[in-house]
Structure formats: structure tokens, C-alpha cells
Amino acid sequence: MDVVSPELNSLLPDEIMDTEAIEDVPHPGSQLPISISSTSSGLQKLTAPFTISAANHQIILNKVASSQATEAAKSAGTPPQVIKQEGQKLLVTAIGKSGQPIVLQLPHTGNKPGISQTAADTKSPAPQFKVVTIGGRSDLKPVVGSVGNQVTTLQAQQLKTVQIAKKTPASSAAPIKFIITKTVNSKTLSPQTSVPPVIAGRVLTQSSPVIPPRTINLSEPHNTSIQSLPGKKIAISPLKTPSKVTVVSVASPTSNASQKSVALPVNVALGQQILTVQQSTSASPVKVATSQSANIKPVQSVAVGGVGGSQFKTIIPLATQPNVQQIQVPGSRFHYVRLVTATTASSTGQPSGPSTSSIQTAKPMVVSTGAVRMSVPIVPPQTMKQVAPKPLTSAAQVVTTTQTQQRLIMPATPLPQIQPNFTNLPPGTVLAPAPGGGNVGYAVVPAQYVTQLQQSPFVTLASSSSFPASAGIQTQARLPLNGLSAAETTSRPRKPCNCTKSQCLKLYCDCFANGEFCNNCNCNNCFNNLEHETERLKAIKTCLDRNPEAFKPKIGKGKEGEADRRHSKGCNCKRSGCLKNYCECYEAKIMCSSICKCIGCKNFEESPERKTLMHLADAAEVRVQQQTAAKTKLSSQISDLLMRTTPVVSSGGGRLPYTFVTKEVLEATCECLLEQAKKAEQTHQPRAEAERMILEEFGHCLMRIISSAGKAKADCASINC
DNA sequence: GAGTTTGAAACT
DNA sequence: CAGTTTCAAACTC
Numbered sequence A: 001m002d003v004v005s006p007e008l009n010s011l012l013p014d015e016i017m018d019t020e021a022i023e024d025v026p027h028p029g030s031q032l033p034i035s036i037s038s039t040s041s042g043l044q045k046l047t048a049p050f051t052i053s054a055a056n057h058q059i060i061l062n063k064v065a066s067s068q069a070t071e072a073a074k075s076a077g078t079p080p081q082v083i084k085q086e087g088q089k090l091l092v093t094a095i096g097k098s099g100q101p102i103v104l105q106l107p108h109t110g111n112k113p114g115i116s117q118t119a120a121d122t123k124s125p126a127p128q129f130k131v132v133t134i135g136g137r138s139d140l141k142p143v144v145g146s147v148g149n150q151v152t153t154l155q156a157q158q159l160k161t162v163q164i165a166k167k168t169p170a171s172s173a174a175p176i177k178f179i180i181t182k183t184v185n186s187k188t189l190s191p192q193t194s195v196p197p198v199i200a201g202r203v204l205t206q207s208s209p210v211i212p213p214r215t216i217n218l219s220e221p222h223n224t225s226i227q228s229l230p231g232k233k234i235a236i237s238p239l240k241t242p243s244k245v246t247v248v249s250v251a252s253p254t255s256n257a258s259q260k261s262v263a264l265p266v267n268v269a270l271g272q273q274i275l276t277v278q279q280s281t282s283a284s285p286v287k288v289a290t291s292q293s294a295n296i297k298p299v300q301s302v303a304v305g306g307v308g309g310s311q312f313k314t315i316i317p318l319a320t321q322p323n324v325q326q327i328q329v330p331g332s333r334f335h336y337v338r339l340v341t342a343t344t345a346s347s348t349g350q351p352s353g354p355s356t357s358s359i360q361t362a363k364p365m366v367v368s369t370g371a372v373r374m375s376v377p378i379v380p381p382q383t384m385k386q387v388a389p390k391p392l393t394s395a396a397q398v399v400t401t402t403q404t405q406q407r408l409i410m411p412a413t414p415l416p417q418i419q420p421n422f423t424n425l426p427p428g429t430v431l432a433p434a435p436g437g438g439n440v441g442y443a444v445v446p447a448q449y450v451t452q453l454q455q456s457p458f459v460t461l462a463s464s465s466s467f468p469a470s471a472g473i474q475t476q477a478r479l480p481l482n483g484l485s486a487a488e489t490t491s492r493p494r495k496p497c498n499c500t501k502s503q504c505l506k507l508y509c510d511c512f513a514n515g516e517f518c519n520n521c522n523c524n525n526c527f528n529n530l531e532h533e534t535e536r537l538k539a540i541k542t543c544l545d546r547n548p549e550a551f552k553p554k555i556g557k558g559k560e561g562e563a564d565r566r567h568s569k570g571c572n573c574k575r576s577g578c579l580k581n582y583c584e585c586y587e588a589k590i591m592c593s594s595i596c597k598c599i600g601c602k603n604f605e606e607s608p609e610r611k612t613l614m615h616l617a618d619a620a621e622v623r624v625q626q627q628t629a630a631k632t633k634l635s636s637q638i639s640d641l642l643m644r645t646t647p648v649v650s651s652g653g654g655r656l657p658y659t660f661v662t663k664e665v666l667e668a669t670c671e672c673l674l675e676q677a678k679k680a681e682q683t684h685q686p687r688a689e690a691e692r693m694i695l696e697e698f699g700h701c702l703m704r705i706i707s708s709a710g711k712a713k714a715d716c717a718s719i720n721c
Numbered sequence B: 001g002a003g004t005t006t007g008a009a010a011c012t
Numbered sequence C: 001c002a003g004t005t006t007c008a009a010a011c012t013c
Helices: A006-011 A041-050 A068-076 A118-122 A143-153 A285-294 A382-386 A470-478 A486-491 A530-546 A608-644 A663-682 A687-718
Strands: A081-085 A088-095 A101-103 A128-135 A158-166 A178-185 A214-219 A299-305 A311-317 A326-328 A335-338 A555-558 A561-567
Touching: A663 A687
Parallel strands: A088 A128, A128 A158, A214 A299
Antiparallel strands: A081 A088, A088 A101, A158 A178, A299 A311, A326 A335, A555 A561
């Protein structure tokens, strides 16, 4: 799996950071650096931003789609240019509006000018091709199809396809965002099945017609390694962290053939591990990836969200494996997973041991497929303090099972006498087997604390999709939490509790009632933590004995939308008129229903008091929004001012307007350079001469920019702006 | 921040 | 199941 490295991210312009989809398939041993440039130093400098590094296996271009050069090449029907780069070939094409390949004629080196190198390349020993397709059409066909015959001729070779989809098919002058994806075709794969197309940052299709691609949101960690995590705990909170529960399945020696792999959205918050799924006990990582494509498996999409808001998606092939076990709770907004001890789960393709490389070369980040979408509501990173960020490229982020036994992610307490009722466990509960106890022992842990558990690079959780109502869970997982929208749940983190006498082990405690551990609370003598897991388990059991519905959401979600939301038990208010937050109905912003036993209720549709309150509340909300918007705008302006101080283009000793170097200017410059390269190519100029021409053009461009900027500055000064 | 009010949870 | 107590959040000053 390839993820844009933080280093590369830092170099990318914003539009690149806005990339929506980056796809790749693990392909160990094939990561070769490519660059859309010749090997000459001059061109390398010019094209440095386009370099595809082995570390991230990606290429990102910032170029308009309909340049004169490309259009001219398209009209001329020039075949895709193959640029030789240290033993591997790069097919540089572009998909124009017509769907025809657009040739980016770049000066190639070493070979005789004017001669297509495609034929020669096919004769090269152990050739590898990277097909770069720059496309602007929204209905782009798979890359393989677009390059058609050329790819077909290369079927017997390793083929890498880099597809660059234009995000906004606007005019050529508009900034264009490229989405670069790359897949690797196995020798045994046909192009039709192995290249998932990415259009405008989205995976259009995947091989499976039944199971849609799944999205995993990953919060991009920054600069902190896993080793710095205190306590080696990770926290996946259903309510606190901005992450979805990460569920990992492992191969089970007693796997049931009827069990399906489970596709689990993984949103890894800062410092959290990507819990991967490794089901195959025989296939190597490469085999897993290729077989998935060959067998028409769905694709796992991983969105890697950076702290700064950048997002990248990596498509992960999903394996259909029979060894995943998932515990699903009908009617519950949370899902439960069950650890299955893996004795034979392995990645035989990499017998050297655990994954120690980056995601790119890591063991397959195979998130199991299935109808169930394991998801935990996204919430603000309240628990982030406990979790140190971890770089995405860290090997530990990709958690895979190996031939070693599964490691537990938590100090599970074997309590066979406590067999939780799966349908009523606190939300977010994760069940884990006791060490050495197989599936016997369970530790009931809120999902939030999955991330606070011991960080093993081989954390694996097994889930079972064979649990009934999986489809319902899948749907429910997408529904708003507890009747609240995702935005509400994310923007309204639960308040810290202040319990003093209940030890946070009774439903008085909101944390406990929500199935969460206390975290950053103000409670005293708190037992709602891992250190008191035994007591907590007993308390949970007590609550469930008293009320099996204790941990279920009180506010149900009706079929018709918010109008049907109502309290499951109804309120019993007597003095508040159900118009204060004492009332659970009013607090949930729903009206009282017939099941309420309230006295003097004013929380009904026609209530004038209620309407007055609502109007006041709306006005207050609008005010808050306006204030927030004002703050945001101010912050943006401050940031903009800070940014403007960065560039120093000296002209007459003063600073030039930073905003003069716009994306359009950059794009135009690139156009000029490419045009010059094309010109050199067409005139069969030697490499040195081609470099000189391009460099000269670059100098001209710079001069024009400086001149224009200086003029603009002078004009601005003249009008005293 | 302290004190009061309130209603759900817990208890009898 | 009803009444009472406990509890913590909501609310007021």
C-alpha cells in the first residue's frame, strides 16, 4: 500500500493535498523510482516535483490537462512516450476529453531521438512499465483500456499503471487537481480485472459487483513514532476519537466456511494503529493482492486524513476470507468484535517475519470484506492526548498477522462466569480472549480503549460476519449516532463526568452509560478504567441484569426520520415542563411521546413555550455560527498574511507580491517547459541541447514572472494599496 | 463556584 | 410495580 509520505506531502501544493484517491496495490519488490524527466541534472531539477519515489510509489503532477503540447500530440496521434529510467519504462500518456491518449512528449535520454522506445522497451530484460495517464474525463475508462494495445503487449511483464485523474474538468486555466493512482498488474492478470479506475478521485468501479468498495478513513499521524506511545495503548473510541473502530481479523484454524470476511472501515486516529486483516494462511502478500484482483474482489479504500486536512485514499484489495469473526449487535449502534486466536495465520509470502517496512512494501493491508461495515462514530480527538501520533509510513501501522500467535491488544481478564450478552454490551465494547484461553475469556472494553491498549504490531481482532443482522448493522453504522448526525456527534464530545460516589460504575455516570472509559474526567475514585476491569465487568453485568436494555440508545431512530425519533422509555418529568435539559427528551431535541409519563409537559409540537424556546435556541445557534465563521475568517486572514511573507523574489530590493505566483502561473510555466521539451524532441536535439532549451525557457518564464510581479508591485504602490 | 433543582438510576 | 433514596447533571444566583 502506498501512502504519500509526510515528506512528500510537505512538498505538495494544496491541490495535490486535496487528492481524494490514491490507489495502489502492494507489490513488493517492484518499487522503482521513476521520474518524468531525463537523467540529466537540468531536467531533473525541473521535474523534481514530479518524481515518483520508491518510498511512496506515487507520482503527482501539477499540470493543466489540455496543454497545447498534449493537445497537439493527441491530434497527431503520437503514441505514448516511453521514457527510460534506470531500467524501467514510463509510459506517459494523457487522456484527453475525447478519451484518446495524450502524449506528453518529454525529452528522453540515451536513445535515438524521435524513435518510439516502446518496441525497444519490450525487449529489455525484466522490464517494468509505469503507465501514467493524465485524464480529464469523468467517464474515464480503466487505464488499461485507455492505453489498450500497449498494455496488452506488456501483459507478460510487470506493469504498473499510474493514473492521474483530473479532479475538476474545468477550463485549462483553472487549477487542476490530479489524482494519481497506481496499480500493479500481475503477470497472471488480465487488464480488465486488475486495474481499478479512479475518476476524479473516486474509485469508480471495482471488480466485485456485489460488495462495494469500502472506505477506511485514516487519520494521518505526524512525526511521532509508535515507540513514543506511553503505555503502548491505543484508543479507538466510539465517541471520542475521530476514528472508526479498527477491526482486524485473523485466520482461524477452525474457520467456518460460511463465515465471510468483514470489511471494516478503519479510521485510525493519530497514533493509532491500522489494524489490518490477514486472513490467508497460505497466500503470500503478493498472492493475496493479485488473487483478489483476479477473483474480482472488492477494494478497500483507505482515506488518510492528515492533520492539516489533507486526505489520501489508498485502495486496498480486499480478500475474501472465511476466518473473520464478528459480533454484531442487532439494534445497537456499535459493533463488537471477537478476538480469535490465530495459530496459523501467516503471510507465507514474506516468511521473514513481521512487516517491518513501510506500508508500501508491507504485508498486505488486507481489510476483510463482507457485508458488514464496522464503524464507530467519528468524534473529536478527545483521547488524542493519550495517543502519540505515529507516521503512516511506519511499519507498525500496518498490522498484520504472521505465523506467530495472535497477540492480544488488551489485558483480557478471563471471566468465564461473565458471559456478556452481546446484544446488550456497552457500545463500543470489544471482546478479547484471555491469553492462552482461545476464545474463552473476554475482556469487555469500550472500543475507545482499543486504542489505549497495548500496541502490538500484530494486533488482530477477529470479527464475524456470520452474526445475524449484519446488513442491518451495515446500514446502521452509516446512520447518525443516537439520532444525531455525524457532525453533531463529532462536534459534541461527551462532557467529562464528575462522579464522586458512583465510582463511575453506575449509569449515573455518562461515561459508563455510554460504554466508555472515563478519560479526562473530573470523577473521583473512578473505577471505569482498565485498572478496574474486573469491577467494571461486574458492574456491567449488574446493569444488564437489572435492565438488558441499559446500554442501548435511549433515543431510537424512527424510519421516517427525525420525526419518529423518540425516547425509548419516555421521560418522567414533573416540574421542568420537559423544557429543560433535565428532560431526556428535550435534551435529545425530540418531543415527548405517548410513552412519556411526564406531568405538565410542554414539549410537544404546538406548545408555544416550546416554540419560543426553539426560536431562542435557533437564534443563539445562529449567533454561535456567525461567531465561529468570523473566527475562521480571521484565522484564515492571519494565515494568509503569514504566508505572504514567505516568498522573496527580489526585484529592486523589495519583496514581490506573493500572490502573483499563482497556480495558473505555475501551470503556465510548466506548459512552457513542456512545450520546449517537445520542441527539442521534435527537432531531434541532443539531450544537452534539449536541457539547455528548457532551462532557457525556464529562465524566460522566471523573468516574466519577476517582471510582472514588479510591475504589479509598482502599480500597487502607486495606488497606495 | 456554591448551592439548588431536577429526574434518572438505584434501591427497598 | 410503586415508593424512596441516591446520584450527577442542569440550573440559578
